[in-house]
Amino acid sequence: MKKSLVYTRTGDKGTTSLVGGTRVEKSHTRLDAYGTIDELNSFVGSLRCEIEEEEEQEMLMFIQNKLFVIGSYMATETESIAPKAASIITDDNIDRIERKMDEIDNNLPPIRQFILPGGSESASRAHICRTVARRAERCMHRVKKDYPVDDNIMKFVNRLSDYFFLLARKECNKKGTEIFWKQDTI
Numbered sequence: 001m002k003k004s005l006v007y008t009r010t011g012d013k014g015t016t017s018l019v020g021g022t023r024v025e026k027s028h029t030r031l032d033a034y035g036t037i038d039e040l041n042s043f044v045g046s047l048r049c050e051i052e053e054e055e056e057q058e059m060l061m062f063i064q065n066k067l068f069v070i071g072s073y074m075a076t077e078t079e080s081i082a083p084k085a086a087s088i089i090t091d092d093n094i095d096r097i098e099r100k101m102d103e104i105d106n107n108l109p110p111i112r113q114f115i116l117p118g119g120s121e122s123a124s125r126a127h128i129c130r131t132v133a134r135r136a137e138r139c140m141h142r143v144k145k146d147y148p149v150d151d152n153i154m155k156f157v158n159r160l161s162d163y164f165f166l167l168a169r170k171e172c173n174k175k176g177t178e179i180f181w182k183q184d185t186i
Contacts, residue, residue, distance in 0.1 A: 029143045033136065033142070034075045037136050040067060040136050044063055044067065050121050062096070063163075066089060069088075074143065078147060089150065090152065094156055097156070114181035115181070118179045120171050136157055
């Protein structure tokens with residue numbers, strides 16, 4: 001079998017194909033959305049390198065696999081092609097993240113001030129994931145204005161930023177110190 005090439009040269013003029021065959025500009029809202037999901041997935045991989053707890057490692061791997069699914073969904077012409085079963089985010093997927101968030105939150109001290117990103121390497125990486133998840137969500141809402149996007153996909157990405165916030169707090173409380181915003185620092 002011949003090895004496939006990484007480069008195709010088909011995008012040299014600023015267009016690419018969606019799943020379905022339609023060529024679109026590389027500045028298309030769908031590409032922005034699935035590119036941001038891919039970026040988030042890369043940052044989650046970086047975060048996994050700093051997380052020691054096996055249960056959290058498993059959750060992050062679950063999230064990475066689901067982000068790959070979401071990227072595939074966002075790259076598909078959903079207005080004319082039904083998503084494959086592997087590209088579906090289920091209620092159970094959302095419930096899994098919510099249960100994990102509740103578990104983490106139940107073991108954290110209450111928040112009485114705004115928290116600044118930082119405190120430990122793993123917490124900093126979780127905060128980066130949080131902010132990229134929020135940007136991905138905004139990109140997906142722009143896509144949803146013109147194209148169908150499954151509600152569960154929107155919910156899943158919305159939950160991710162909250163999960164990463166809680167994970168950052170957990171990591172700070174375990175490995176570092178939460179950094180609180182101080183209004184009068186200047």
